[in-house]
Amino acid sequence: MAEAGGAAGAPDIDPDFEPQSRPRSCTWPLPRPELPAEAGGAAGAAEESAGGAAAGPGRAEGARAAARKGGSRRNAWGNQSYAELISQAIESAPEKRLTLAQIYEWMVRSVPYFKDKGDSNSSAGWKNSIRHNLSLHSKFIKVHNEATGKSSWWMLNPEGGKSGKAPRRRAASMDNSSKLAKVRGKASRKKPPLQSAPESTADSPGSQFPKWPGSPSSRSNEDSDMWNTFRPRTSSNASTISARLSPILTEQDDLHDEELLPSLVYSSASSNVPPTVTEELELIDGLNLMSPSSSVLSTQQSASSGQIQRDSSFSLRNAAGQTTTFGNSLFNPVDISLQSSVSHFSAPQTLEALLTPSSPPPRDVMMTQVDPVLPQTGNRMSSRTLLLLGGQAAQSKMSSGNPRGKPTEQQAEPVSASVLPSTLPIVTSPQNTASITSLKAPLSATTAQSVQLGSPLLLSSASPAPLGLNQDRLPIDLDIDMYMENLECDMDYIINSELMDGEGLDFNFEPILSTPSYPSTSQASNHTWVPS
């Protein structure tokens, strides 16, 4: 209650409560309050605060009732659902991503109702709900977070994912009766709860695709992890893909995912490819993310913009069971193919663009991330930051300078932005976004397209360009196909040969990772969350 104390007396409790409105001491890195439109409504009049009323667990209903009564709130904390709250929390983060613990913290700090429920005792229930919502909704995606060693980052699925749940790709299993599936799932898990009775029916769908990673039930063991990395629970192909990471198409996005996909993704894979393949593609996706075609480009960019560094974040696990961490750059599958095809394409325009900061936003950057730190400190990571994937060239360049960029445009808040996962969907504020987006566009086009991922770029501006590019690069498709076929091979191949090959690559990132680089750093001022 101590905290609550503050809250209690204070205005915090406003009925509508707005989360982020005041992070109290501003501990949190999120200075800007942006309520998504969703919050809307809140209009509730003042009315009592839920404060005392609903304190216990299980009051959900009570809360609702209250809400109804009061007229305004649906839940004890207001009208927003957990999913909405989580979304706000994530959006409020400078980097648009938070770990579970940070989300909890945000709740406690921003939502009056949870203020006094931060401790372990009282928190169990709602935290469980938070976790549940994160897992359940496709609008949230989990990004592996190596750096911290902590839990994964949770981000908003650029695609939107709406609030809808996530159809996790298993259509087959649940079709009939979800129950069966469920049962089965449970049973399969390990300990049969109570009832078992499972599969009498033909729920065998699962059996048919035993290996299908996507299938929920099957996932218990190996492959399934793929999803972990990025798990957009959206529908199988398209959405998933697009959701993944690259943000490219904003506008289209609006229209429909589906539409988008086709364009970018081509039909490729999604439709034709068997599930398995598809998934693999996804993997690739991941790769793409990272890969920026850009080894070269990025380099330059880095120079100009500042550093970009990629976080470590994605590790893809493929069916094979291997886990590849791209973290930083590592390999870029794309490179391989891209080198030939892409490279040239991007080079011309992009490079220039890159070079010239002022004008068109640099495009490739996308994958990289801007380091917040730099801006602030300026020195720290220069060299390592660069990491880049491709490396070699990049390295040399990077190391040299670090202009610290200037990312004026890129990030409004220096503090925060630390690292974004490579392609992640960055949903930034409009202004920033624009710049960033643009960056991505090209790249994504390249990579993404080639791979076929659809990337969801958020930015609108970018779209046009990329598209154009896309068309140009049809050939890449071919490449893609190749990938598809050899995905695994490529990976290994790449990794072994390509990557290893260039010692130059050195994945410096490690240092980075380990370093405090991530956000926390940024938060220098206040990193509360840091863990423990």
Add this chain to the structure above:
DNA sequence: CGGCCTAAACAGC
């Protein structure tokens, strides 16, 4: 019936 909330079992780390 679908959306939400809550609870809980379970798996990994």
Add this chain to the structure above:
DNA sequence: GCTGTTTAGGCCG
């Protein structure tokens, strides 16, 4: 123990 995933049940519109 925390994090994640999944299943289940209940309430409400």
